[in-house]
Amino acid sequence: MKYIDEFRDGEVAKGIAAAIRQEARPDRRYHFMEFCGGHTHAISRYGVSDLLPENVRMIHGPGCPVCVLPIGRVDQAIRLALEQGVTLCTYGDCLRVPASEHLSLLKAKAKGGDIRMVYSSADAVALAQKHPEKQVVFFAIGFETTTPPTAVAIKQAKALGLANFSVLCCHVLTPSAIASILESPEVRQWGTVPLDGFVGPAHVSTIIGSRPYEFFAEEYRKPVVIAGFEPLDVMQAIRMLIRQVNEGRAEVENEFARAVSREGNLKAQQLVAEVFELRKAFEWRGLNVIPYSALKLRREFAEFDAEERFALDYRPVPDHKACECGAILRGVKKPQDCKLFGTVCTPENPIGSCMVSSEGACAAHYTYGRYKDV
Amino acid sequence: MCLAIPAQVIELRESDNAVVDLAGVRKEISLALVEDVAVGDYVIVHVGYALNKLDPEEAEKTLALFAELGESTALP
Protein backbone atom coordinates (compact mmCIF):
# COMPACT_ATOMS: atom_id res chain seq x y z
CA MET A 1 0.00 0.00 0.00
CA LYS A 2 1.24 3.43 -0.87
CA TYR A 3 2.75 5.40 2.00
CA ILE A 4 2.98 2.24 4.07
CA ASP A 5 5.12 -0.34 2.29
CA GLU A 6 7.89 2.12 1.39
CA PHE A 7 8.23 2.93 5.08
CA ARG A 8 8.69 -0.73 5.99
CA ASP A 9 11.46 -1.62 3.52
CA GLY A 10 13.87 -4.02 5.18
CA GLU A 11 16.87 -3.01 3.05
CA VAL A 12 16.44 0.66 3.85
CA ALA A 13 16.05 -0.29 7.52
CA LYS A 14 19.52 -1.83 7.39
CA GLY A 15 20.88 1.44 6.01
CA ILE A 16 19.33 3.49 8.79
CA ALA A 17 20.50 0.94 11.36
CA ALA A 18 24.05 1.33 10.03
CA ALA A 19 23.76 5.11 10.28
CA ILE A 20 22.56 4.76 13.88
CA ARG A 21 25.51 2.52 14.74
CA GLN A 22 27.88 5.04 13.22
CA GLU A 23 26.42 7.96 15.11
CA ALA A 24 25.80 6.41 18.54
CA ARG A 25 28.94 7.04 20.56
CA PRO A 26 30.25 3.86 22.13
CA ASP A 27 31.22 5.68 25.33
CA ARG A 28 27.69 6.58 26.33
CA ARG A 29 24.21 5.12 26.70
CA TYR A 30 21.04 6.48 25.13
CA HIS A 31 17.59 6.05 26.68
CA PHE A 32 14.60 7.19 24.67
CA MET A 33 10.93 6.86 25.52
CA GLU A 34 8.48 6.18 22.76
CA PHE A 35 5.42 7.86 24.19
CA CYS A 36 2.84 6.22 21.95
CA GLY A 37 1.44 2.73 22.02
CA GLY A 38 1.49 2.80 18.23
CA HIS A 39 5.27 3.14 18.35
CA THR A 40 5.55 0.41 21.01
CA HIS A 41 3.63 -1.81 18.64
CA ALA A 42 5.82 -0.94 15.63
CA ILE A 43 9.03 -1.42 17.62
CA SER A 44 7.94 -4.84 18.87
CA ARG A 45 6.37 -6.04 15.67
CA TYR A 46 9.25 -5.13 13.38
CA GLY A 47 11.98 -5.98 15.83
CA VAL A 48 13.37 -2.43 15.76
CA SER A 49 15.18 -3.02 19.06
CA ASP A 50 17.17 -5.84 17.46
CA LEU A 51 18.52 -3.40 14.89
CA LEU A 52 19.72 -0.93 17.52
CA PRO A 53 23.15 -1.04 19.07
CA GLU A 54 23.31 -2.33 22.63
CA ASN A 55 23.78 1.15 24.12
CA VAL A 56 20.54 2.54 22.64
CA ARG A 57 17.55 1.51 24.71
CA MET A 58 13.87 2.19 24.15
CA ILE A 59 11.51 2.67 27.08
CA HIS A 60 7.78 2.18 26.57
CA GLY A 61 5.65 5.16 27.50
CA PRO A 62 2.06 5.61 28.66
CA GLY A 63 0.51 6.55 25.31
CA CYS A 64 -1.82 3.60 24.97
CA PRO A 65 -5.40 4.75 25.50
CA VAL A 66 -6.81 1.60 27.05
CA CYS A 67 -3.72 1.10 29.23
CA VAL A 68 -4.23 4.38 31.08
CA LEU A 69 -7.99 3.94 31.50
CA PRO A 70 -8.52 3.39 35.23
CA ILE A 71 -10.75 0.63 36.58
CA GLY A 72 -13.15 3.17 38.06
CA ARG A 73 -14.02 4.48 34.60
CA VAL A 74 -14.69 1.04 33.15
CA ASP A 75 -16.82 0.33 36.23
CA GLN A 76 -18.88 3.42 35.44
CA ALA A 77 -19.54 2.12 31.92
CA ILE A 78 -20.46 -1.31 33.27
CA ARG A 79 -22.82 0.22 35.86
CA LEU A 80 -24.53 2.20 33.09
CA ALA A 81 -25.13 -0.97 31.11
CA LEU A 82 -26.09 -3.33 33.92
CA GLU A 83 -27.85 -1.02 36.39
CA GLN A 84 -29.28 1.70 34.19
CA GLY A 85 -30.01 -0.50 31.19
CA VAL A 86 -28.45 1.81 28.63
CA THR A 87 -27.06 0.72 25.28
CA LEU A 88 -23.36 1.26 25.76
CA CYS A 89 -21.23 1.79 22.65
CA THR A 90 -17.47 1.76 22.66
CA TYR A 91 -14.34 1.05 20.62
CA GLY A 92 -13.40 -2.61 20.43
CA ASP A 93 -10.23 -2.23 22.47
CA CYS A 94 -12.20 -1.22 25.57
CA LEU A 95 -14.19 -4.42 25.76
CA ARG A 96 -11.58 -6.57 27.47
CA VAL A 97 -10.13 -4.01 29.88
CA PRO A 98 -10.27 -5.59 33.34
CA ALA A 99 -12.64 -3.87 35.76
CA SER A 100 -13.85 -4.55 39.30
CA GLU A 101 -15.25 -7.90 40.47
CA HIS A 102 -13.50 -9.79 37.67
CA LEU A 103 -15.72 -8.03 35.17
CA SER A 104 -14.96 -6.37 31.85
CA LEU A 105 -17.38 -4.86 29.37
CA LEU A 106 -17.26 -8.15 27.47
CA LYS A 107 -18.21 -10.13 30.58
CA ALA A 108 -20.90 -7.58 31.43
CA LYS A 109 -22.29 -8.16 27.95
CA ALA A 110 -22.42 -11.88 28.64
CA LYS A 111 -24.38 -11.05 31.80
CA GLY A 112 -27.02 -9.36 29.67
CA GLY A 113 -25.69 -5.80 29.32
CA ASP A 114 -26.47 -4.18 25.97
CA ILE A 115 -22.87 -3.40 25.07
CA ARG A 116 -21.87 -2.80 21.50
CA MET A 117 -18.62 -2.33 19.71
CA VAL A 118 -18.59 0.57 17.28
CA TYR A 119 -15.98 1.51 14.71
CA SER A 120 -16.70 5.21 14.91
CA SER A 121 -18.47 7.73 17.14
CA ALA A 122 -20.85 8.36 14.23
CA ASP A 123 -22.10 4.76 14.54
CA ALA A 124 -23.20 5.50 18.12
CA VAL A 125 -25.13 8.57 16.99
CA ALA A 126 -26.77 6.55 14.21
CA LEU A 127 -27.78 3.89 16.74
CA ALA A 128 -29.41 6.53 18.96
CA GLN A 129 -31.26 7.89 15.96
CA LYS A 130 -32.53 4.45 15.05
CA HIS A 131 -33.62 3.54 18.58
CA PRO A 132 -35.32 6.55 20.15
CA GLU A 133 -36.70 4.23 22.85
CA LYS A 134 -33.18 3.44 24.08
CA GLN A 135 -30.67 5.54 25.98
CA VAL A 136 -27.44 5.25 24.00
CA VAL A 137 -24.16 6.13 25.75
CA PHE A 138 -20.87 6.40 23.90
CA PHE A 139 -17.97 5.44 26.18
CA ALA A 140 -15.42 7.84 24.69
CA ILE A 141 -11.78 7.13 25.41
CA GLY A 142 -8.48 8.05 23.88
CA PHE A 143 -5.96 10.81 23.37
CA GLU A 144 -6.23 13.77 20.99
CA THR A 145 -6.88 11.56 17.95
CA THR A 146 -10.25 10.26 19.11
CA THR A 147 -11.38 13.48 20.80
CA PRO A 148 -12.30 15.43 17.64
CA PRO A 149 -14.51 12.57 16.35
CA THR A 150 -16.33 12.59 19.71
CA ALA A 151 -16.81 16.36 19.42
CA VAL A 152 -18.31 15.89 15.96
CA ALA A 153 -20.69 13.23 17.31
CA ILE A 154 -21.87 15.49 20.13
CA LYS A 155 -22.47 18.36 17.74
CA GLN A 156 -24.38 16.03 15.43
CA ALA A 157 -26.54 14.81 18.29
CA LYS A 158 -27.29 18.40 19.24
CA ALA A 159 -28.16 19.34 15.67
CA LEU A 160 -30.46 16.34 15.45
CA GLY A 161 -32.02 17.17 18.82
CA LEU A 162 -31.34 13.65 20.10
CA ALA A 163 -32.63 13.25 23.66
CA ASN A 164 -31.33 9.71 24.02
CA PHE A 165 -27.62 10.13 23.25
CA SER A 166 -24.87 10.96 25.71
CA VAL A 167 -21.13 10.53 26.14
CA LEU A 168 -19.12 9.14 29.03
CA CYS A 169 -16.09 11.28 28.35
CA CYS A 170 -12.70 9.85 29.31
CA HIS A 171 -10.56 11.75 26.80
CA VAL A 172 -7.06 12.50 28.05
CA LEU A 173 -4.26 14.84 27.01
CA THR A 174 -0.82 13.79 25.79
CA PRO A 175 1.17 16.79 27.08
CA SER A 176 -0.13 16.18 30.61
CA ALA A 177 1.07 12.59 30.53
CA ILE A 178 4.52 13.62 29.26
CA ALA A 179 4.75 16.24 32.00
CA SER A 180 3.79 13.70 34.63
CA ILE A 181 6.57 11.37 33.43
CA LEU A 182 9.10 14.19 33.50
CA GLU A 183 7.95 15.26 36.95
CA SER A 184 7.97 11.73 38.38
CA PRO A 185 10.50 11.11 41.16
CA GLU A 186 12.05 8.28 39.14
CA VAL A 187 13.07 10.74 36.46
CA ARG A 188 13.55 13.93 38.45
CA GLN A 189 14.91 12.93 41.84
CA TRP A 190 16.17 9.39 41.83
CA GLY A 191 17.28 9.10 38.23
CA THR A 192 16.19 5.47 38.18
CA VAL A 193 14.57 6.10 34.81
CA PRO A 194 17.23 7.77 32.69
CA LEU A 195 15.55 9.62 29.86
CA ASP A 196 17.47 11.32 27.07
CA GLY A 197 14.54 12.19 24.84
CA PHE A 198 11.16 11.27 23.42
CA VAL A 199 9.89 9.80 20.21
CA GLY A 200 6.81 12.02 19.88
CA PRO A 201 3.37 10.73 18.87
CA ALA A 202 2.43 10.38 15.22
CA HIS A 203 -1.29 10.81 14.89
CA VAL A 204 -1.84 12.78 18.08
CA SER A 205 0.55 15.29 16.57
CA THR A 206 -1.40 15.50 13.31
CA ILE A 207 -4.09 17.11 15.49
CA ILE A 208 -2.17 19.10 18.11
CA GLY A 209 0.85 19.92 15.94
CA SER A 210 4.46 19.97 17.10
CA ARG A 211 4.20 23.19 19.09
CA PRO A 212 2.99 21.69 22.43
CA TYR A 213 6.25 19.74 22.76
CA GLU A 214 8.41 22.85 22.56
CA PHE A 215 7.78 23.42 26.25
CA PHE A 216 9.35 20.06 27.14
CA ALA A 217 12.36 20.70 24.98
CA GLU A 218 12.93 24.12 26.50
CA GLU A 219 11.86 23.59 30.09
CA TYR A 220 13.20 20.07 30.68
CA ARG A 221 16.00 20.07 28.11
CA LYS A 222 14.66 16.90 26.49
CA PRO A 223 14.79 16.47 22.72
CA VAL A 224 11.54 15.39 21.07
CA VAL A 225 11.35 13.93 17.58
CA ILE A 226 7.84 13.37 16.22
CA ALA A 227 7.77 10.16 14.19
CA GLY A 228 5.36 8.33 11.92
CA PHE A 229 4.17 4.86 12.90
CA GLU A 230 6.12 2.84 10.38
CA PRO A 231 9.35 1.14 11.41
CA LEU A 232 11.59 3.32 9.20
CA ASP A 233 10.01 6.43 10.71
CA VAL A 234 10.78 5.23 14.21
CA MET A 235 14.37 4.34 13.31
CA GLN A 236 14.99 7.68 11.65
CA ALA A 237 13.55 9.45 14.72
CA ILE A 238 15.91 7.48 16.95
CA ARG A 239 18.80 8.53 14.76
CA MET A 240 17.71 12.18 14.97
CA LEU A 241 17.48 11.89 18.78
CA ILE A 242 20.97 10.44 18.99
CA ARG A 243 22.25 13.29 16.91
CA GLN A 244 20.58 15.88 19.15
CA VAL A 245 22.03 14.24 22.26
CA ASN A 246 25.50 14.13 20.71
CA GLU A 247 25.32 17.77 19.77
CA GLY A 248 23.88 18.81 23.13
CA ARG A 249 20.67 20.09 21.56
CA ALA A 250 17.16 19.77 22.99
CA GLU A 251 14.74 20.70 20.22
CA VAL A 252 11.49 19.58 18.72
CA GLU A 253 12.11 17.98 15.35
CA ASN A 254 9.55 16.50 13.01
CA GLU A 255 10.27 13.29 11.14
CA PHE A 256 6.58 12.97 10.23
CA ALA A 257 6.41 16.13 8.12
CA ARG A 258 4.18 14.35 5.62
CA ALA A 259 1.30 14.64 8.09
CA VAL A 260 2.32 16.92 10.97
CA SER A 261 2.79 20.69 10.98
CA ARG A 262 3.73 23.00 13.82
CA GLU A 263 0.14 24.26 14.15
CA GLY A 264 -1.62 20.94 13.70
CA ASN A 265 -5.18 20.57 12.51
CA LEU A 266 -6.84 23.87 13.44
CA LYS A 267 -10.31 22.82 12.40
CA ALA A 268 -10.18 19.80 14.70
CA GLN A 269 -8.71 21.87 17.54
CA GLN A 270 -11.54 24.38 17.19
CA LEU A 271 -14.21 21.69 17.33
CA VAL A 272 -12.65 20.25 20.47
CA ALA A 273 -12.45 23.66 22.12
CA GLU A 274 -16.07 24.33 21.28
CA VAL A 275 -17.38 21.13 22.90
CA PHE A 276 -14.92 20.33 25.68
CA GLU A 277 -13.19 22.02 28.57
CA LEU A 278 -10.47 20.88 30.96
CA ARG A 279 -11.31 18.67 33.91
CA LYS A 280 -9.78 19.83 37.16
CA ALA A 281 -8.40 16.37 37.80
CA PHE A 282 -8.53 12.93 36.24
CA GLU A 283 -7.27 9.60 37.47
CA TRP A 284 -5.00 7.71 35.08
CA ARG A 285 -4.08 4.10 35.50
CA GLY A 286 -0.47 4.00 36.57
CA LEU A 287 0.06 7.76 36.74
CA ASN A 288 -2.42 8.53 39.54
CA VAL A 289 -4.52 11.68 39.55
CA ILE A 290 -3.15 14.34 37.21
CA PRO A 291 -4.57 17.86 37.39
CA TYR A 292 -5.99 19.32 34.17
CA SER A 293 -5.09 16.20 32.22
CA ALA A 294 -8.44 15.29 30.70
CA LEU A 295 -11.54 16.79 29.13
CA LYS A 296 -15.22 17.02 29.96
CA LEU A 297 -18.20 18.43 28.12
CA ARG A 298 -18.80 22.16 28.34
CA ARG A 299 -21.90 23.40 30.12
CA GLU A 300 -23.57 24.20 26.79
CA PHE A 301 -23.44 20.50 25.98
CA ALA A 302 -24.23 19.23 29.49
CA GLU A 303 -27.36 17.42 28.32
CA PHE A 304 -25.07 15.05 26.40
CA ASP A 305 -22.85 14.35 29.38
CA ALA A 306 -23.58 10.83 30.65
CA GLU A 307 -22.10 11.64 34.06
CA GLU A 308 -24.71 14.37 34.49
CA ARG A 309 -27.62 12.57 32.91
CA PHE A 310 -27.21 9.43 35.00
CA ALA A 311 -25.79 11.15 38.09
CA LEU A 312 -22.70 8.92 37.94
CA ASP A 313 -20.16 9.22 40.70
CA TYR A 314 -16.53 8.22 40.28
CA ARG A 315 -15.07 5.61 42.63
CA PRO A 316 -11.35 4.95 42.30
CA VAL A 317 -10.35 1.28 42.44
CA PRO A 318 -6.79 0.03 42.93
CA ASP A 319 -5.26 -2.28 40.32
CA HIS A 320 -4.64 -5.98 40.90
CA LYS A 321 -1.94 -6.19 43.57
CA ALA A 322 0.59 -8.11 41.52
CA CYS A 323 0.05 -6.12 38.31
CA GLU A 324 2.96 -3.89 37.40
CA CYS A 325 1.16 -1.85 34.75
CA GLY A 326 1.58 1.33 36.75
CA ALA A 327 5.35 0.99 36.89
CA ILE A 328 5.49 -0.14 33.26
CA LEU A 329 3.52 2.90 32.11
CA ARG A 330 6.02 5.14 33.86
CA GLY A 331 8.97 3.37 32.29
CA VAL A 332 10.16 2.02 35.64
CA LYS A 333 9.61 -1.67 34.93
CA LYS A 334 9.43 -3.96 31.94
CA PRO A 335 6.67 -6.46 31.21
CA GLN A 336 8.90 -9.40 32.08
CA ASP A 337 9.42 -7.95 35.56
CA CYS A 338 5.80 -8.81 36.33
CA LYS A 339 5.26 -12.16 38.04
CA LEU A 340 1.99 -12.68 36.19
CA PHE A 341 3.39 -11.93 32.72
CA GLY A 342 2.69 -14.73 30.26
CA THR A 343 1.52 -17.13 32.95
CA VAL A 344 -1.59 -15.85 34.67
CA CYS A 345 -1.83 -12.76 32.48
CA THR A 346 -2.12 -13.25 28.72
CA PRO A 347 -3.91 -11.37 25.94
CA GLU A 348 -6.71 -13.97 26.14
CA ASN A 349 -7.09 -13.39 29.85
CA PRO A 350 -5.62 -10.01 30.72
CA ILE A 351 -5.19 -9.16 34.39
CA GLY A 352 -3.90 -5.68 33.77
CA SER A 353 -4.67 -3.12 31.12
CA CYS A 354 -1.25 -3.27 29.42
CA MET A 355 -2.08 -6.80 28.22
CA VAL A 356 -5.30 -5.78 26.46
CA SER A 357 -4.52 -3.84 23.32
CA SER A 358 -1.74 -4.64 20.87
CA GLU A 359 -0.35 -1.20 21.73
CA GLY A 360 0.04 -2.11 25.38
CA ALA A 361 3.61 -2.89 26.40
CA CYS A 362 2.75 -6.30 27.87
CA ALA A 363 0.62 -7.41 24.93
CA ALA A 364 3.17 -6.21 22.36
CA HIS A 365 5.93 -7.93 24.26
CA TYR A 366 3.92 -11.14 24.63
CA THR A 367 2.88 -11.27 20.99
CA TYR A 368 6.08 -10.32 19.25
CA GLY A 369 8.98 -10.79 21.56
CA ARG A 370 8.13 -12.94 24.53
CA TYR A 371 11.49 -14.58 24.75
CA LYS A 372 13.56 -11.62 23.73
CA ASP A 373 14.71 -8.73 25.80
CA VAL A 374 12.74 -6.03 23.99
CA MET B 1 -6.51 1.81 18.64
CA CYS B 2 -4.06 4.56 17.83
CA LEU B 3 -3.38 2.77 14.61
CA ALA B 4 -4.47 4.80 11.65
CA ILE B 5 -3.58 4.42 8.00
CA PRO B 6 -3.16 6.56 4.92
CA ALA B 7 -5.89 5.95 2.39
CA GLN B 8 -6.76 7.51 -0.95
CA VAL B 9 -10.01 9.40 -1.42
CA ILE B 10 -11.84 7.99 -4.41
CA GLU B 11 -15.23 9.67 -4.15
CA LEU B 12 -16.74 12.63 -2.32
CA ARG B 13 -20.19 12.10 -0.86
CA GLU B 14 -22.74 14.40 0.71
CA SER B 15 -22.72 15.53 4.35
CA ASP B 16 -18.94 15.77 4.44
CA ASN B 17 -18.32 12.10 3.77
CA ALA B 18 -15.98 10.39 1.35
CA VAL B 19 -15.20 6.93 0.10
CA VAL B 20 -11.61 5.85 0.58
CA ASP B 21 -9.66 2.89 -0.68
CA LEU B 22 -8.03 0.95 2.15
CA ALA B 23 -5.88 -1.71 0.55
CA GLY B 24 -8.58 -2.49 -1.97
CA VAL B 25 -11.42 -2.22 0.53
CA ARG B 26 -13.81 0.68 0.02
CA LYS B 27 -14.97 2.44 3.11
CA GLU B 28 -17.06 5.51 3.78
CA ILE B 29 -15.42 7.92 6.19
CA SER B 30 -16.08 11.43 7.45
CA LEU B 31 -14.21 14.51 6.29
CA ALA B 32 -15.65 16.64 9.11
CA LEU B 33 -12.18 17.29 10.56
CA VAL B 34 -10.35 18.30 7.40
CA GLU B 35 -10.59 20.98 4.75
CA ASP B 36 -10.12 21.13 0.99
CA VAL B 37 -9.88 17.44 0.33
CA ALA B 38 -10.16 16.39 -3.31
CA VAL B 39 -10.50 13.04 -5.02
CA GLY B 40 -7.03 11.52 -5.33
CA ASP B 41 -5.73 13.00 -2.07
CA TYR B 42 -4.37 10.75 0.63
CA VAL B 43 -5.75 11.20 4.13
CA ILE B 44 -4.90 9.56 7.44
CA VAL B 45 -7.94 7.61 8.54
CA HIS B 46 -8.66 6.90 12.19
CA VAL B 47 -11.90 5.62 13.76
CA GLY B 48 -13.84 6.56 10.66
CA TYR B 49 -12.53 10.11 10.33
CA ALA B 50 -9.81 11.68 8.21
CA LEU B 51 -7.43 13.27 10.73
CA ASN B 52 -5.30 15.12 8.22
CA LYS B 53 -4.18 15.24 4.63
CA LEU B 54 -0.94 13.58 3.71
CA ASP B 55 1.59 15.77 1.93
CA PRO B 56 3.06 13.74 -0.97
CA GLU B 57 6.03 16.09 -1.37
CA GLU B 58 7.07 15.74 2.24
CA ALA B 59 6.66 11.96 1.97
CA GLU B 60 9.00 11.93 -1.04
CA LYS B 61 11.57 14.03 0.81
CA THR B 62 11.54 11.67 3.77
CA LEU B 63 11.93 8.63 1.53
CA ALA B 64 14.75 10.28 -0.40
CA LEU B 65 16.54 10.94 2.87
CA PHE B 66 16.17 7.29 3.90
CA ALA B 67 17.55 6.13 0.58
CA GLU B 68 20.49 8.48 0.87
CA LEU B 69 21.32 7.13 4.31
CA GLY B 70 21.29 3.59 3.00
CA GLU B 71 23.72 4.51 0.24
CA SER B 72 26.14 6.55 2.30
CA THR B 73 26.47 3.86 4.94
CA ALA B 74 26.79 1.10 2.38
CA LEU B 75 30.05 2.60 1.12
CA PRO B 76 33.18 1.19 2.71
Ligand code: SF4
Ligand atom coordinates in the same frame (compact mmCIF):
# COMPACT_ATOMS: atom_id res chain seq x y z
S1 SF4 C 1 1.71 -8.86 32.64
FE1 SF4 C 1 -0.44 -8.43 33.10
S2 SF4 C 1 -0.54 -8.23 35.29
FE2 SF4 C 1 1.61 -8.02 34.69
S3 SF4 C 1 1.96 -5.85 34.40
FE3 SF4 C 1 1.40 -6.66 32.42
S4 SF4 C 1 -0.81 -6.39 32.31
FE4 SF4 C 1 -0.26 -6.15 34.48
